[in-house]
Amino acid sequence: MKKTRIFILTIIAIIICTLLYTTSKMGETSPEEKIIVATSIMPQKEFIEAVGGDKVKVIVMVPPGANPHTYEPQPSQLRELSKARIYFQIGSGIEFEKTWMERLKEQNPNIKIINCSKGIKLMKEDPHIWTSPRNAIIIVENIYKALIEEDPNHKEYYTENKDKYVTRLKKLDEQFNQTLTGKQNKKILVYHPAWTYLCRDYKLEQITIEREGKEPSPQTLAKIIQEAKKDNIRIIIVSPQSNKQSAQAIADEIGAKIVTIDPLAENYIENMEKMLQTLKSI
Structure with missing residues (x-):
């Protein structure tokens, strides 16, 4: 009889410990x-x-x-x-x-x-x-x-x-x-047309070097250079995935600085803050 009572009490103790452990783990998120x-x-x-x-x-x-x-x-x-x-x-x-x-x-x-x-x-x-x-x-x-x-x-x-x-x-x-309202120069020169929605929402104009996924022809390149000189563009925005050869040719011709901003970067807010700082200087 005594052994039976000890056995039952042991089982009860195990159940109570299990319940306490389970309760303590409630709300925790495992992988x-x-x-x-x-x-x-x-x-x-x-x-x-x-x-x-x-x-x-x-x-x-x-x-x-x-x-x-x-x-x-x-x-x-x-x-x-x-x-x-x-x-x-x-x-x-x-x-x-x-x-x-x-x-x-x-x-x-x-x-x-x-x-x-x-x-x-x-x-x-x-x-x-x-x-x-x-x-x-x-x-x-x-x-x-x-x-x-x-x-x-x-x-x-x-x-x-x-x-x-x-x-x-x-x-x-x-x-x-605040940065772009009232800014006189609204044109940005980019290699890949990745900033159309940004330009739409903040009333900018995007001039693209790459057209329909293709490198510009010599005639197109000459036209872009002419337009960039006319609008006094001093920055060209490229992405890491871009072929920078055409952008560099334009930069050399107009005396512009190339700035790399990745539209596919994971750190979204930090990346967009970099874009904002770039636009301040256009």
Whole structure:
């Protein structure tokens, strides 16, 4: 009888300890509990992590330094994608998504596709919607809506994170407004036409060296040089993925400085602040 009582008390003690341990662990997020999501480009990674924080793990299909016009996913990336619950699609017509989106869905038929361009007025000639802070705010809101739908238990957490990040984006928008309002020279010379939305929202004019993905002809180059001299352009903006030969030829001819700004950089706000500082000096 005594042994039976000891056995029962031991079992009760084990159950109580197990319950206490389980309770102490409630609310902790282990790596296994993170929502695995995927997206196409690095700027989206910052947006998703700004909202999702430690509740999400982000797979980026086009890695740093790769060209979304030509990149092909590696087998290891496709294996990772098969575990993702959400794909945050840019939805603006970038070449990677036009080429690969259907194949990515075949790789993971259950993945939920979120079009992050919803609510943005698209321009066919430029898929780089994120290069305007005003569009970035809309993209972040679309990400937020998808995360609270997928994981409603953490709505308060996502809301707090989203509000903090959107506040930073609104401050960035105001800085662009203050810097560019009343500026007489509204023209910027760029190699790749990646800044169309920025120019639209802040009333700038983008002169591009590359036209329809092709290097300029000698005649086009001469025309650009003539226009740049006339407008006293002293800065040429290029991306790391660009062939800088044509830009350098123009810079040598007009005495301009070449500034490298990557529209695909992950550190979005820091990168856009660099763009803002560049525009101050045009």
